[in-house]
Amino acid sequence: MFPRRVFLLAAWVLLSAVAAPPAWAAPLKIDPRLAERGKAIYARECSVCHGPAGKGDGEASYLLFPAPRDFTTKMFKVRTTPPGEAPQRSDIVRVLLLGLPGSTMPSFVSLPESDLRAVAEYVLSLTGFENEPAEFVKIPKAPPATPEWIAKGKAAYAKYECNKCHGDKGDGKGPSAAELKDYAKRPIRPNDYTRGVFKGGGDPQSIITRIMTGIEGTPMPSHAEVLEKQEDVIALAHYVRQFSKGRDFWQPSTGVIPARRTQGKTPLRMSDSQWAKVIPTPIPMMQLYNDGRPPIELSVRALHDETRISILLEWDDATLDRMGSVNTFGDAVAIQFSLGEKDPPLFVMGARDNLVNIWHWTAPSADVEATYAGMAVDDYPLAGQPYPRRAMGHPNIVASRATRPPFISAWAAGNPISSPGLARPFMDLNAGGFGTLQPQGPKDQNVQGQARWAGGKWRVVFTRTMESPGKQDAQLLAGSIHPIGFAVWDGARRDRNGQKSVTTWYKLRIE
Numbered sequence: 001m002f003p004r005r006v007f008l009l010a011a012w013v014l015l016s017a018v019a020a021p022p023a024w025a026a027p028l029k030i031d032p033r034l035a036e037r038g039k040a041i042y043a044r045e046c047s048v049c050h051g052p053a054g055k056g057d058g059e060a061s062y063l064l065f066p067a068p069r070d071f072t073t074k075m076f077k078v079r080t081t082p083p084g085e086a087p088q089r090s091d092i093v094r095v096l097l098l099g100l101p102g103s104t105m106p107s108f109v110s111l112p113e114s115d116l117r118a119v120a121e122y123v124l125s126l127t128g129f130e131n132e133p134a135e136f137v138k139i140p141k142a143p144p145a146t147p148e149w150i151a152k153g154k155a156a157y158a159k160y161e162c163n164k165c166h167g168d169k170g171d172g173k174g175p176s177a178a179e180l181k182d183y184a185k186r187p188i189r190p191n192d193y194t195r196g197v198f199k200g201g202g203d204p205q206s207i208i209t210r211i212m213t214g215i216e217g218t219p220m221p222s223h224a225e226v227l228e229k230q231e232d233v234i235a236l237a238h239y240v241r242q243f244s245k246g247r248d249f250w251q252p253s254t255g256v257i258p259a260r261r262t263q264g265k266t267p268l269r270m271s272d273s274q275w276a277k278v279i280p281t282p283i284p285m286m287q288l289y290n291d292g293r294p295p296i297e298l299s300v301r302a303l304h305d306e307t308r309i310s311i312l313l314e315w316d317d318a319t320l321d322r323m324g325s326v327n328t329f330g331d332a333v334a335i336q337f338s339l340g341e342k343d344p345p346l347f348v349m350g351a352r353d354n355l356v357n358i359w360h361w362t363a364p365s366a367d368v369e370a371t372y373a374g375m376a377v378d379d380y381p382l383a384g385q386p387y388p389r390r391a392m393g394h395p396n397i398v399a400s401r402a403t404r405p406p407f408i409s410a411w412a413a414g415n416p417i418s419s420p421g422l423a424r425p426f427m428d429l430n431a432g433g434f435g436t437l438q439p440q441g442p443k444d445q446n447v448q449g450q451a452r453w454a455g456g457k458w459r460v461v462f463t464r465t466m467e468s469p470g471k472q473d474a475q476l477l478a479g480s481i482h483p484i485g486f487a488v489w490d491g492a493r494r495d496r497n498g499q500k501s502v503t504t505w506y507k508l509r510i511e
């Protein structure tokens with residue numbers, strides 16, 4: 001059961017929510033010009049999830065767990081203000097910069113900060129808060145962790161009964177965990193510290209702030225009123241971080257992925273020693289459906305030689321999953337380029353008036369493994385064999401080794417992705433919004449690569465000429481900057497189609 005003081009606190013929050021505003025509260029003043037500018041950005045970037053009026057009912061919302069926030073509920077998790085108060089504008093901007101790790105709320109680090117301020121103003125205008133946000137009590141600064149702090153933290157963790165929810169091992173499996181619900185009566189899990197994924201940041205200052213303010217709309221209580229001494233919250237933060245080993249999944253990023261000019265030829269294979277000289281850009285991904293497993297971190301490297309560009313993607317995946325019978329799902333990864341001249345469309349799948357070009361790789365089906373048991377999963381550098389044209393009555397297509405009968409029955413059944421020359425691990429596709437994914441024609445399939453799974457890790461190299469004759473292909477010329485996004489499917493999580501992990505837009509800067 002909840003500790004008694006949590007109940008008291010809940011009662012206090014409830015009372016303060018219905019009570020008249022304190023005399024000092026200034027009425028909320030929205031800057032109309034800023035909010036108007038924010039409205040346009042909101043329509044483009046946020047509405048698909050949060051809905052046109054901020055009610056959490058955008059067209060993608062049905063796909064997402066946890067659900068996009070309904071701003072009219074006034075629930076803001078990452079705040080520096082007391083429970084029940086409006087968040088500071090800077091709190092919203094911070095969420096926009098870092099996203100909410102473990103959910104699909106993306107980082108909008110690629111937008112200029114003035115846009116973030118504008119859209120934050122607009123979000124605030126949708127909430128229905130009546131008063132300006134209050135300043136929160138000062139958050140104490142944490143001195144470095146020492147064994148003494150950790151010992152004090154352990155005692156405080158027991159005293160304040162954090163273990164009831166978060167468990168003695170900090171794994172989120174305390175005795176009350178199973179029965180916790182959020183404000184909308186949806187089940188909610190206490191944070192499993194061992195994963196190192198914190199919605200508001202894993203640094204000591206952020207954790208102290210979350211313990212002080214609580215997490216609005218969830219059973220995570222504010223401890224500001226119950227802390228006996230300030231020292232306790234510092235000790236608690238150090239104790240929490242000792243479970244996460246100081247890991248913080250969500251690192252602020254510049255949003256830029258450099259594609260460097262190599263001295264020699266662009267590497268086509270992952271074994272090429274040139275890759276070792278490139279510093280990978282770590283990219284945290286958002287699970288569209290959070291099943292409680294740690295989010296995926298993608299590592300990205302890119303190199304070019306002015307003719308050809310190669311992009312190496314790596315991520316941890318404990319199991320190699322192949323598309324098989326009806327109930328097994330394959331691992332896959334995709335790179336997405338915006339084709340538009342103006343601002344890129346939403347990262348999910350492009351927009352009707354702004355196509356995206358998608359380079360897609362899927363782990364070949366189990367039948368390939370039966371033929372080539374135990375070898376590298378697939379290895380299709382540039383060359384392929386001509387497709388047996390007579391057999392299929394199909395124009396001559398250069399096909400990869402995977403273009404084999406197992407795929408052809410599906411082709412015969414009318415599945416476009418199974419057409420010869422298309423049913424290959426590496427595909428070139430386009431999309432213009434949800435449900436519009438289309439493979440390019442056989443002649444335009446010019447994305448190639450190599451993939452290998454070993455030691456609990458996928459490594460996939462994509463390569464293509466920088467210029468492409470395809471009308472719906474991204475033209476990746478030296479000296480240019482391209483909006484780029486990523487998606488990963490993990491078969492073991494039963495990911496398929498729209499159930500995947502994604503990123504927001506980054507910028508590929510081609511040297």
Ligand code: HEC
Pocket residue numbers: 041042045046047048049050060064066067068069075076077078079092095096100103104105106108119120123199
């Ligand atoms: C792909 C879907 C998606 C998009 C696009 C998206 N959000 Fe979110 N957003 C979410 C989800 C899901 C949550 C709730 C996560 C949770 O409760 O853990 C959220 C939560 C929030 C919150 C609450 C933060 C807090 O402290 O509780 C704010 C503010 C927010 N989003 C603003 C925005 C703005 C502004 C944009 C556009 C610039 C945007 N979001 C775009 C999915 C999205």
Ligand code: HEC
Pocket residue numbers: 002006077157160161162163164165166176180188189190191197198199200201207210211215218219220221223236237240
């Ligand atoms: C009544 C149950 C409950 C108790 C007691 C509780 N928590 Fe939580 N806590 C939660 C839940 C639920 C979440 C997840 C909220 C979410 O994901 O939106 C959470 C999240 C957190 C987070 C993650 C913050 C972030 O940025 O994601 C930290 C840190 C945390 N709690 C620390 C503590 C500490 C320290 C204590 C004791 C002083 C404590 N909690 C007591 C339920 C509880």
